[in-house]
Amino acid sequence: MAEILSLIDVKKHYEVRKGILGSQELRALDGVSLSIGRRETVAVVGESGCGKSTLGKVSLRLIEPSGGRILFKGEDITRLPEKELRHRSFRRKMQTVFQDPYSSINPFMRIGEVLAEPLEIHGFPKSEIRPKILTALEDVKLFPPEEFEERYPHELSGGQRQRVNIARALILDPEYIVADEPVSMIDASSRAEILLLLKSIRDSREMGILYITHDIATARYVSERIAVMYLGEIAETGATMEVLRKPIHPYTTLLLNSVPEPDPAGRRKRRAVIKGEPPSPLNPPSGCKFHTRCPLAVERCRTEKPLLLEYFPGHLAACHRAEEIISGSVSLTSDAS
Amino acid sequence: MSRPAILRVEDLKVHYSTPKGHVRAVDGVSFTLNRGESLAVVGESGSGKTTLGLTLMRALPRNAEIVSGRVMLDDKDILSMGLEDFRRAYSWRIISMVFQGAMNSLNPVLKVGDQVAEPLIFKGGLPRDEARKVAEEFIELVGMPRAFYDRYPHELSGGMKQRIVVAMALVMRPQILILDEPTSALDVTIQAQIINLVKDLIDNLGLSVIFITHDVALASDVADRMAVMYGGEIVELGVLEHVLGGAPKHPYTEKLLASLPRLRGDNVPEFIPGRPPDLSSPPPGCRFHPRCPYVFDKCRVEAPPLFESNGSHLVKCWLRGEEHG
Numbered sequence: 001m002a003e004i005l006s007l008i009d010v011k012k013h014y015e016v017r018k019g020i021l022g023s024q025e026l027r028a029l030d031g032v033s034l035s036i037g038r039r040e041t042v043a044v045v046g047e048s049g050c051g052k053s054t055l056g057k058v059s060l061r062l063i064e065p066s067g068g069r070i071l072f073k074g075e076d077i078t079r080l081p082e083k084e085l086r087h088r089s090f091r092r093k094m095q096t097v098f099q100d101p102y103s104s105i106n107p108f109m110r111i112g113e114v115l116a117e118p119l120e121i122h123g124f125p126k127s128e129i130r131p132k133i134l135t136a137l138e139d140v141k142l143f144p145p146e147e148f149e150e151r152y153p154h155e156l157s158g159g160q161r162q163r164v165n166i167a168r169a170l171i172l173d174p175e176y177i178v179a180d181e182p183v184s185m186i187d188a189s190s191r192a193e194i195l196l197l198l199k200s201i202r203d204s205r206e207m208g209i210l211y212i213t214h215d216i217a218t219a220r221y222v223s224e225r226i227a228v229m230y231l232g233e234i235a236e237t238g239a240t241m242e243v244l245r246k247p248i249h250p251y252t253t254l255l256l257n258s259v260p261e262p263d264p265a266g267r268r269k270r271r272a273v274i275k276g277e278p279p280s281p282l283n284p285p286s287g288c289k290f291h292t293r294c295p296l297a298v299e300r301c302r303t304e305k306p307l308l309l310e311y312f313p314g315h316l317a318a319c320h321r322a323e324e325i326i327s328g329s330v331s332l333t334s335d336a337s
Numbered sequence: 338m339s340r341p342a343i344l345r346v347e348d349l350k351v352h353y354s355t356p357k358g359h360v361r362a363v364d365g366v367s368f369t370l371n372r373g374e375s376l377a378v379v380g381e382s383g384s385g386k387t388t389l390g391l392t393l394m395r396a397l398p399r400n401a402e403i404v405s406g407r408v409m410l411d412d413k414d415i416l417s418m419g420l421e422d423f424r425r426a427y428s429w430r431i432i433s434m435v436f437q438g439a440m441n442s443l444n445p446v447l448k449v450g451d452q453v454a455e456p457l458i459f460k461g462g463l464p465r466d467e468a469r470k471v472a473e474e475f476i477e478l479v480g481m482p483r484a485f486y487d488r489y490p491h492e493l494s495g496g497m498k499q500r501i502v503v504a505m506a507l508v509m510r511p512q513i514l515i516l517d518e519p520t521s522a523l524d525v526t527i528q529a530q531i532i533n534l535v536k537d538l539i540d541n542l543g544l545s546v547i548f549i550t551h552d553v554a555l556a557s558d559v560a561d562r563m564a565v566m567y568g569g570e571i572v573e574l575g576v577l578e579h580v581l582g583g584a585p586k587h588p589y590t591e592k593l594l595a596s597l598p599r600l601r602g603d604n605v606p607e608f609i610p611g612r613p614p615d616l617s618s619p620p621p622g623c624r625f626h627p628r629c630p631y632v633f634d635k636c637r638v639e640a641p642p643l644f645e646s647n648g649s650h651l652v653k654c655w656l657r658g659e660e661h662g
Contacts, residue, residue, distance in 0.1 A: 047524040047525075047526055047527075048524055157612045158382075159612070160612075187381040187382055187551065187613075188381060188551065188552075188553070188593060188596050188597060189381060189592065189593060189596050189608060189609035190608055190609070190612075191596065191598070191606070191608070192596045192598065192606035192607055192608040193608035195598070195606065196606075196608070214524060214525065215525075215598075216525075216600060217597075217598040217599055217600045218598045220598065220599075220600060221598050221605070221606060244600065254526070255525065255526065256600060257529075258525040258526045258528065258529040259525055259554075259600050260529075260532070260552075260554040260555050260557065260558045261554050261557070261599055261600060261601060262553045262554040262556075262557045262581055262594060262597055262599070263557060263581065264557055264577040264578045264581050264582060269536075270533045270536060270537075271529050271532070271533060271558070273526060273529040273530050273533060274526045274529075277494050277496055277497075277526075277527060
């Protein structure tokens, strides 16, 4: 599979002021490598503050990385000046769908105007604009398009607005899209519709999608591969179904355990959950960053940082106890605390 | 279930006056909450579930009007009594609520412990030092160290703030606790911790709980019974096994369940075409009929009643009526 976008050892560090004198380093991304192929959706999951949104923004060059490289179709765009990003259409080819369908669309603009804006900015001739708008509305299944282009955002439901957001991202014919929590504010009954739409668009347009979410169940339906992040690092990555069925990293296993299912059988039982909350990224734990919450942590985990190693083809995990977990000599299924 | 009823809601109608006209947010809702049980009220945005909770706490906004109905608690209608009487004798003491987004409305310049202790002093008349003691007990009860009494909201994480808000709702030892989306802004891992806490509270304090949420999966984790709301009405009510299991159900419930992405199993989520009704002019007949795959003529003109099957399983659908002849 030809890679659309590759991130190689990407870092994003922030200086955080502490009082008047000192400052501290916050490592939002601490060496992340990930690639997204054509017709592929890669999901990035993790708790808030794990760096997943920063990763998406860095990949679009909306945030400048502090280290590492960003390749778009093999070409290094890490240090390309903004002017060149625009002139050589990188900006046009990389788009984003935002989380909040309510605040991300100007309420005073008709849908047609919302969709015309990116085309005007990118200098499309007037005669091409309207036909493109109508096609884009059809692509996201807002029928009849002639009627929807005249409407104002407040006349649309959350799901319909999110389709406008997707249409706006698609109208420039991008090859790479970052969708950051695109369904978290959508009601359950329309959520599946948006997910299916993202899937069909990706296939028909041969795009690569980076799907950022806290909701692993939705990641399962849209993504071929998944990366689980913890405190700015990838804890585990691999084919989505394989990672969900046979997780290696204890964090992945516990994260999966936290997800409730609509099933009366689990009712009223206490669920095994991850103890505590993610530590502050300003002062991350030594060794494996997950060791403070990991029921399997041993001395080595406290001192030595585990490497992200490949245990099965394409299935990587950063855990000192991975071999034991895979062989079944240790497991997490025991105590529910 | 042979538990005695603690709260009875009878034909409740709550409408909002808006520039668009009357919005029938809650439109003829009846149910019973039994002692020691947890009842989940699930529905999508605009289904009326939050309005229902606010009504039970007499905390409706000014433009809301209780058009009809009663809420019976201890054989008294808490809707018809004077607001002052309700506040003095019922709110927080007997019926209490964790409001949606409450963790973000903690006073940033007061210690969280003082905020937990506040009702004990102003409603319970306890001296400060005693109130502090009780508040500390409740802070411990919700799974935090007593010393956190002296912290300020900004020193706490989202999960801890949510625990504080739960402690505030419990500190007057109510019998009924309403939780409105108590975990929707939290990560799944923290959400699971809060849900475990709620389960413990139900078991240890013998609380009767109304759990309002849009998240069916989450509801199924805590609830004994489930009420499904759609367009201001309860369209289905029954024990969890019936509502989520194979029992004949309301087409909306069926489609809602089919729309949920699941971590396990092989179903592919479907979606419900169309959108929820505009409650300022709801469709005639059954409110779900414009989106219902099984719609027939009767549904378009006449609203179905709640049909009963399997003992106590209520379904507001003509299809279920047909089954009974």
